[in-house]
Amino acid sequence: MDPNPGQLMHPKGAPRGPKMRRMSRERVQDIVIVGGGAAAWLAAATLSRALKPSFCRVRVLDSPQRAKPLSEVALPSFHRLNNLLGINEDDLLQRTGGTFRLGEQFNDWGRIGDQYFHGFGPLGVKLDAVPFHHYWLKLRESGESAPLEQYCAAAMAAKLDRFAHPSQDRQSFLSFYSYGYHFDAALLESYLRKYALAHGALRIEGNAVEVQLSEDGFVGALLLEGGGPVGADLYIDTGGIGSLIHSRVFKGAHEDWSRWLPCDRAVTVAQPRAGEQIPPYAESSARAAGWQWRIPLQDQIDHGYAYSSAHSSDEEAADTLLSGLSGSRLTEPRFIRWPQGRPKKFWDKNCLLLPGVFDPLEATGLHLAQTSVTRLLTLFPVQRFSPLDMEEYNRLAIQESERIRDFRIAHFKATQRDDSPFWLQRGRMPIPETLESKIDLFARCARLAMFDEEHFGEDSWISLFLGQNVLPQDYDPLADVLDLEETRTALRRMRTLIQDAVNTLPAHAQ
Secondary structure (H helix, E strand, O other): OOOOOOOEEOOOOOEEOHHHHHHOOOOOOEEEEEOOHHHHHHHHHHHHHHHOOOOOEEEEEEOOOOOOOOEEEEOOOHHHHHHHHOOOHHHHHHHHOOEEEOEEEEEOOOOOOOEEEEEOOOOOOOEOOEOHHHHHHHHHHOOOOOOHHHHOHHHHHHHOOEOOOOOOOOOOHHHOOOOEEEEEHHHHHHHHHHHHHHOOOEEEEOOEEEEEEOOOOOEEEEEEOOOOEEOOOEEEEOOOOOOHHHHHOOOOOEEEOOOOOOOOEEEEEEEEOOOOOOOOOEEEEEEOOEEEEEEEOOOEEEEEEEEOOOOOOHHHHHHHHHHOOOOOOOOOOEEEEOOOEEEOOOEEOOEEEOOOOOOOOOOOHHHHHHHHHHHHHHOOOOOOOOHHHHHHHHHHHHHHHHHHHHHHHHHHHOOOOOOOHHHHHHHHOOOOHHHHHHHHHHHHHOOOOOOOOOOOOHHHHHHHHHHOOOOOOOOOHHHHHOOHHHHHHHHHHHHHHHHHHHOOOOEOOO
């Protein structure tokens, strides 16, 4: 006799209905996030909002013993988080001392005296389906090109200390850009903590000092200093390489990137902001043993120097940073250390590693924390142990981290500086094949090879390459369909339209 419709037969013949299938699944019902800081509370806010306390308990083991940066920087991808969490932007900026970010200015990276701008928006527009930069290169070859940043609305607005939200008029150049944010790190952490707690997350204050492992290698509980065990179905560690879970569960296995990205330490100080202008961009300036950042907030400025400990002592680094500053300071020099690399795996058994601390070059730390958590939601485990979900998560996370790695390495490789051992070594170092092929293709014909899971788009790569003097031997031959005078006229009109539009924007300080 046929079974009832909708029923499945167990191999032994017993019907297996929907209720029995649900009972056979071991869902993740308890998550502990380890580490504290903005990344941990960003994860808690996202998970508590998406999962609801009745479905899954989310707790944060908030460690007071951790390095605390002065500022956090969000890329335009942060808008997706705002939308997901229902965060009001005005409230966010007021409560975090935040400012808008249209991009970043780079000083002295290709050669001492060079300057270029990486803006959050396109460079020019296509002409007859040919990318804009080929026409710019064509004019440059004739000796006539204007600075590349004059074709980017975000860059021009930033240079004039102006800002407005992108226009809704898709015909306007003021619709062709996006923006990120600069936050006071402590205030952003507080903001996200309050949000997460209001949506059902729980806070445990303490330091994990030991991991209890079962015979199959799964974490059974974390032991707290001076306290008892904390158990969960899934552990998310925001400490990155060298954290307790990475060391004990993942056996410290990681890909070492220090041969490409040698800046493993930083020293930071905060100064009160002086003057009426607040630039809507950060600055990165290359120095003898690394690079220095300047990040503007509403009431203060975060100054930092990321350096290679093989080329500078802590004392020398502090002297380098402080020698370029004048006026009072809000903080004493604060030192931060980090390893350069990624875990061999991001997810193994019942433990997931957030990417951890990157140095602030191109400000990818919050972005990677955000994509890691949203990727977890997309691949939320069907069961407590779900190898296929882990495998796909690791594949995507590794691709994303390595594409960002290449973009950061390119800043150091694409240099003509030989004024210090640090820079001499950077220009001569072998690089990953994925980056080498990208540089070679662009240097030959100004075309870009884009891979899966790229965060930085073609305009970002073009800004970097041309800004640091990776000059192609040739350009797309289809750019010659327009003669030189037609090209000159079209590009002059682009510059004029962008400048006229930017001149209508209010001051960023407003």
